[in-house]
Amino acid sequence: MARIENLNLSQRVTNELGKAIIAGAYSGNMGLPTEAQLCEEYGISRTAVREAVKMLAAKGLISSRPRQGIRVESPDNWNLYDTSVLKWMLESSPSLHVLKEFLQVRQAIEPQAAALAARKGDQNAIAEIAKALEAMQAAAIQSEGNLLEADLAFHTAVLQASGNRFFFQLRDFIRTALNVSIQHTTPAKGSKKTIAEEHNRVYIAILNGEAEQAKNMMSYLIDEAMTFIENEIASMEAKKSVG
Structure with a gap:
């Protein structure tokens, strides 16, 4: 049951962060907030945050590397054929x-x-x-x-x-x-x-x-x-x- 709840929370965070990235709220220069900051902002666990990070990375919006943290990718790397990415772009x-x-x-x-x-x-x-x-x-x-x-x-x-x-x-x-x-x-x-x-x-x-x-x-x-x-x-x- 907890797993399903985490996944739903992750999808919500993925949606909100995805829209924010595409709208330009975050850039490659400033990156995203840390895991701890995201946990506090959305009131969710690190597990849920990590699920959201994985989903955004799969869509080409961000990358996560050791010692570099979570970085916003250039629009050239976004997966425009991903329907969520396309929808966020059209809403932007x-x-x-x-x-x-x-x-x-x-x-x-x-x-x-x-x-x-x-x-x-x-x-x-x-x-x-x-x-x-x-x-x-x-x-x-x-x-x-x-x-x-x-x-x-x-x-x-x-x-x-x-x-x-x-x-x-x-x-x-x-x-x-x-x-x-x-x-x-x-x-x-x-x-x-x-x-x-x-x-x-x-x-x-x-x-x-x-x-x-x-x-x-x-x-x-x-x-x-x-x-x-x-x-x-x-x-x-x-x-x-x-x-």
Whole structure:
């Protein structure tokens, strides 16, 4: 029982310290507080602190070496494919710049995944895309269900339908960032029906085995989001310069 309690406490400390590191509260120059200081600050045992340190080290945020203490690693060493790290980054400021980088990753992967799905023609996998699309259409037209969750399911299903195991293993990474990205870009389109229709074009191309069309339609979706995010960044930077 104590072990489970320690693990829960460790996860809480990992979450709070992870957010603080990414927000810039700690840097490589100053490092983290000592084990004793963390124990006192969070009211937990050394065992729980050490578990948290191990988890943060596994995510590339910190390193712990004898006689050097706990050091904060350079952002270049952070594991950006770790969904917790990505989530903390998106919650931090400026998240729009992170979303732009994420969209660049999507642009390199998802259009190709759609093209592969069209070429492969796995009917069971394509049926999963159709299922997600139907949920999107229901949420858009009849206000039934969750459009965001259906949208996430659609993109995950396309990754799976590609038949590329490397693409599919990126699903948690894609879902984590896409969850934030969609919430930024959906209001700009103003119509849930339009969103569902654009995804339907991707699906139809995959269903008909039109690889190039599937690739282009998926690229179009991501390009739209990229344009919106870039405009938001430009607006944000313009306000800063005026201020």
